[in-house]
Amino acid sequence: MLNKNQIAQxxxxxxxxxxxxxxxIGIPTLVANYIPAGLNVVLQSENGLLxxxxxxxxxxxxxxxxxxxxxxxTTVPGSAFFxxxxxxxxxxxxxxxxxxxxxxxxxxxxxxANWKIPGKMVKGMGGAMDLVxxxxxxIVAMMHTxxxxxxxxxxxxxxxxxxxxxxxKVVTELAVLDITAGGFKLLERAPGVTxxxxxxxxxxxxxxxGEIPEMIL
Amino acid sequence: xxKVFNNADEAIAGIPDGAVLMLGGFxxxxxxxxxxxxxxxxxxxxxTCISNNAGVDDFGIGLMLRQKQVKKMIASYVGENAxxxxxxxxxxxxxxxxxxxxxxxxxxxxxxxxxxxxTPAGVGxxxxxxxxxxxxxxxxxxxxxxxxxxxxxxxxxxxDEYGNLVYRETARNFNPVxxxxxxxxxxxxxxxxxxxxxxxxxxxxPGIYVHRIFQGTHYEKRIEQRTVRKLAD
Numbered sequence: 001m002l003n004k005n006q007i008a009q010x011x012x013x014x015x016x017x018x019x020x021x022x023x024x025i026g027i028p029t030l031v032a033n034y035i036p037a038g039l040n041v042v043l044q045s046e047n048g049l050l051x052x053x054x055x056x057x058x059x060x061x062x063x064x065x066x067x068x069x070x071x072x073x074t075t076v077p078g079s080a081f082f083x084x085x086x087x088x089x090x091x092x093x094x095x096x097x098x099x100x101x102x103x104x105x106x107x108x109x110x111x112x113a114n115w116k117i118p119g120k121m122v123k124g125m126g127g128a129m130d131l132v133x134x135x136x137x138x139i140v141a142m143m144h145t146x147x148x149x150x151x152x153x154x155x156x157x158x159x160x161x162x163x164x165x166x167x168x169k170v171v172t173e174l175a176v177l178d179i180t181a182g183g184f185k186l187l188e189r190a191p192g193v194t195x196x197x198x199x200x201x202x203x204x205x206x207x208x209x210g211e212i213p214e215m216i217l
Numbered sequence: 218x219x220k221v222f223n224n225a226d227e228a229i230a231g232i233p234d235g236a237v238l239m240l241g242g243f244x245x246x247x248x249x250x251x252x253x254x255x256x257x258x259x260x261x262x263x264x265t266c267i268s269n270n271a272g273v274d275d276f277g278i279g280l281m282l283r284q285k286q287v288k289k290m291i292a293s294y295v296g297e298n299a300x301x302x303x304x305x306x307x308x309x310x311x312x313x314x315x316x317x318x319x320x321x322x323x324x325x326x327x328x329x330x331x332x333x334x335x336t337p338a339g340v341g342x343x344x345x346x347x348x349x350x351x352x353x354x355x356x357x358x359x360x361x362x363x364x365x366x367x368x369x370x371x372x373x374x375x376x377d378e379y380g381n382l383v384y385r386e387t388a389r390n391f392n393p394v395x396x397x398x399x400x401x402x403x404x405x406x407x408x409x410x411x412x413x414x415x416x417x418x419x420x421x422x423p424g425i426y427v428h429r430i431f432q433g434t435h436y437e438k439r440i441e442q443r444t445v446r447k448l449a450d
Contacts, residue, residue: 046317047243048387058445063246063438064374064388070244071444081386083393083421084243084269085325088318092336121306122314123296129344130318133337164341 002173002190002215009034009217011100011141011171015041022046022091022131024101025069027141031100042078044096046087046127051079068127088127092134099135101128103142103167105157108183108204110167112140113159125162132163144172144201151203153177153184174198176215182207188215220380220424221409222431225255228403232261232368235288239324239364239395240268240278241371244441247388248277249370251405251433257281265289267364269320269391271301276439285309293317297441316344319361321394326363328397328426333362369399372433373422376406377413380427381420389421396422405433 002010008030015021015035022044023029032054035041043052045067052067053074061072090096105113112132115125132138145151153170170177175198176188183205189198189212199206222228229252232238242248256264257280264287271290272279281287282300289311295301304310315323316338326334335358339345349360371392374385382404384392396402404422409432 084321129316
């Protein structure tokens with residue numbers, strides 16, 4: 001089973017040279033720590049920055065320079081600032097190569113729910129609905145089950161949707177799965193995790209073909 | 218053409234109760250601090266506020282919420298604000314949550330003189346309920362209307378007597394599109410310069426969009442999530 005940093009490490013293998021990438025809040029943010037050396041990846045922050053760098057050193061924080069999670073950050077050489085309309089313009093126009101975001105539920109058809117739990121305080125969708133509606137390559141990073149132990153990979157989402165048929169891949173602490181026309185296709189299992197455990201914790205349709213290899217981090 | 222005002226109190230004079238306001242900023246970054254404080258002092262009420270966020274309990278739009286000056290909030294994300302939550306749950310505050318890109322683009326449309334836009338954000342979700350859908354190239358889009366705001370309150374880094382504005386880093390965010398969208402746009406700047414001081418090639422918002430401008434004071438620029446790394450990292 002992977003911890004959150006290892007999930008981020010596995011996600012980093014999805015990055016390709018020259019990619020423009022938007023990382024959501026939570027586990028996706030950690031992916032920035034595992035970008036392979038020599039790979040040129042530009043991070044987009046939807047509040048208006050391409051070329052996001054690491055957190056600043058203590059005392060070097062700049063209140064005018066934050067990411068979409070409102071954290072103080074830095075820029076890397078070659079970065080660019082722009083306004084919010086242009087930011088979502090480049091997202092809508094498909095210029096961002098990869099979007100990694102968290103989710104509360106994902107369906108076997110690629111629907112995603114990650115913004116609202118009825119009856120609880122609703123904080124809003126932020127940029128998530130725009131991202132999932134437009135990005136051509138969306139990977140969800142999340143735990144396989146919720147705190148109650150119930151599967152988050154479902155036949156259909158029960159929570160209000162953020163987007164429809166948009167998720168391409170899911171990476172959890174147990175497995176890597178592609179969303180295909182037939183359902184969740186198991187690609188890899190985490191070290192020490194059996195196919196049986198993944199089957200038991202996946203409520204949506206699971207496709208298993210041949211030997212499932214263990215992930216290489 | 219006199220656009221320069223002495224201070225926030227003079228610049229916001231004439232904003233009536235019940236006005237529809239746009240307020241620039243993302244979180245607490247690039248918010249019109251001086252205008253908000255002046256509105257709090259004046260006590261203007263029954264306001265509709267269009268802004269990406271609603272501030273925190275003791276800063277930004279949160280200061281206006283605390284005084285119950287806001288009737289309706291239109292935003293994309295409203296966490297981190299206990300008073301907001303209390304007013305929402307008690308029914309005192311009306312809230313409309315819309316996707317962040319839709320919010321920005323509805324401002325942009327107003328500033329570009331377009332009545333509406335089509336966006337795929339929210340199709341198939343509760344955001345799309347009751348909205349017109351059009352299909353282009355096999356993809357469904359929602360029809361979303363341009364915003365109509367009586368006043369836009371924006372914050373820039375530098376400005377000049379003509380109202381030309383330059384923003385700094387990610388404090389730009391919603392400010393340029395809101396500046397373009399207000400029927401009356403009030404800009405507060407950290408540094409107000411004589412005409413001709415700004416390089417015309419570097420201006421982000423041309424002064425034609427700005428009706429009132431003043432140099433703000435005592436910028437707090439509060440940081441919402443201070444995150445740092447250690448020297449060893």
